[in-house]
Amino acid sequence: MQSNKIVNITxxxxxxxxxxxxxxxxxxxxxxxxxxGKKQCMQLKELIKNKKFDFVFSSDLKRAVDTARLTFGNVRTIEDKRLRECDYGDFTRLHSDKVDSVILNYINKPFPNGESYRDVERRIRSLLNDLFEKYSGKNVAIIGHRATQLALDVLLKSRTWQQAIKEDWRSKQPKEWKPGWAYRLGRVLSPTTRAKSSGP
Structure with a gap:
């Protein structure tokens, strides 16, 4: 596959x-x-100072926007609502353990007054298809959230939602943080482009 038809995503x-x-x-x-968090952004800025990104995309939520600003400085950031965290609805701002204990129940059905992880998958697919159409051959940085990354794992690494959640670096001790995770987008993603899923 020609490299100019690939979107390199970090x-x-x-x-x-x-x-x-x-x-x-x-x-x-x-x-x-x-x-x-602010200190982490400055450390990340130093770690990736030799990497070149043609475009920077960020969730429009403040924590992501501020991360982009502190990490990438004057580089123009394109804010996109589709990169948001999952909407936990009535579970918003409950203890993380409470949400984590029921997360697998909300892959296909939405959190009460919120959204499902399939909803997240749909909006991330929409964004990725826009990236492929407009930014093929480019190096793109994305600043987002857990659900953002899990959807990338499902759509671009052929994982089920169950696998993506189970293998998430945030759930490991110690957490396996990295200064960026690489993904390659080489085609338009159809509505059926996802790993097969079982369970709720």
Missing amino acids: FFAHGTTTDNEKELASGWADAELSEL
Whole structure:
């Protein structure tokens, strides 16, 4: 496959927030970066200083926007609502353990007054198809959330949602953070482009 038909995507997780430190699930609620989160952004900026990105995309939630600003400085960031975290609805700002304990129940059905992970998958697929149409051959940075990255794993690495959730680096001890995760987008993703899923 010709390299000029590939979108090279590097995903970056937003910095630690005050909600993260309180072990609260923010969902679509805005949360401020903590002092640790701001420090992480400056460290990431140093770690990736020799990498070139043609475009930077970010969730429009404040924690992602602030991460993009601190990490990429004056590089123009394109904010896109489709990159948001999952909308936890009535579970928003509950303890993270509470959300994690029921997360597999909401792959196909939405959180009460929120959305499902399939909903997240649909909006991330829409964004990826736009990227393929407009940015083939480019190096693109994406700053997002757990659900953003899990959807990338499902759509671009052929994982089921169950696998993506189980293998998520955030659930491991110690957490297996990296200064960026690489993905390659080489075609338009149809509505059936997803790993097969079983369960709820």
